[in-house]
Amino acid sequence: MKIEILGCSGGMGKGEFTTCIRIDERLLIDAGSGLGEISQTEMLAIKQIFLTHAHLDHICFLPLLLDNLFELLESPIEVLALPETVEVLRKHIFNWQVWPDFSELPDKYQPALSYHPLSRVQPVETGDLTVFPIPARHVVPTCGYRVVSAEGKVFCFSGDTTYDEDVLQAYNQLGLINILMLECAFPDRLNTVAGHSKHLTPKRLLHFLQGLDQPPENLLITHMKPAFRAEIINELNNLDLPSTLHFLSSGDTFIL
Numbered sequence: 001m002k003i004e005i006l007g008c009s010g011g012m013g014k015g016e017f018t019t020c021i022r023i024d025e026r027l028l029i030d031a032g033s034g035l036g037e038i039s040q041t042e043m044l045a046i047k048q049i050f051l052t053h054a055h056l057d058h059i060c061f062l063p064l065l066l067d068n069l070f071e072l073l074e075s076p077i078e079v080l081a082l083p084e085t086v087e088v089l090r091k092h093i094f095n096w097q098v099w100p101d102f103s104e105l106p107d108k109y110q111p112a113l114s115y116h117p118l119s120r121v122q123p124v125e126t127g128d129l130t131v132f133p134i135p136a137r138h139v140v141p142t143c144g145y146r147v148v149s150a151e152g153k154v155f156c157f158s159g160d161t162t163y164d165e166d167v168l169q170a171y172n173q174l175g176l177i178n179i180l181m182l183e184c185a186f187p188d189r190l191n192t193v194a195g196h197s198k199h200l201t202p203k204r205l206l207h208f209l210q211g212l213d214q215p216p217e218n219l220l221i222t223h224m225k226p227a228f229r230a231e232i233i234n235e236l237n238n239l240d241l242p243s244t245l246h247f248l249s250s251g252d253t254f255i256l
């Protein structure tokens, strides 16, 4: 499994792109501004987009992607997400007011976009990968994803989440995670803001990892707010974390 980080920032700025992960050239998790970093040919190779939630930093380039490709596609791009997320897209984005409804364009019978509401318990088989939604705790309905290769290698992405007992218990049912991509949006001094917006800080992240029966082999840190990146990295480096740490930048690639 080839995992490419097209975007992993909690904000914007030169070289900073929001969440978009490409797996094996044809599958995306989230469609943040990192999606704008690939060529038209690469865009055409994308068949499925799994969304964690409907916040703008995770979906902002989906409308633009469909606008780029809609006359060129041979089959619709499948958008897979929790039913609540699909509903937000239908109602508030692809509603002809914010953006055209690409589930009817260019033709109702051959649209550019097809919606696939996900069951929270049912995995999706796609090629030689299996994708399982996993729980997250954020201010809107959100899931993370666990992607398992044919060889049994496991990549997990938390989505936006804060520390939560139920989420932790769910992770403890997952077995070994080879790579865990976990958010850490704020430094510890902004713990109150992190609590309100339901994100992690280094201490909340430590608490989460200490609660795992089996810490991941590799821990990728994502979604750091650009203004606090150095501060968050410093705080995380000073913690005694049980996994190999990697602070993500867009363009990073991992083979699993």
Ligand SMILES: [Zn+2]
Binding pocket: 053, 055, 138, 160
């Ligand atoms: Zn969010």
Ligand SMILES: [Zn+2]
Binding pocket: 055, 057, 058, 160, 223
């Ligand atoms: Zn976010």
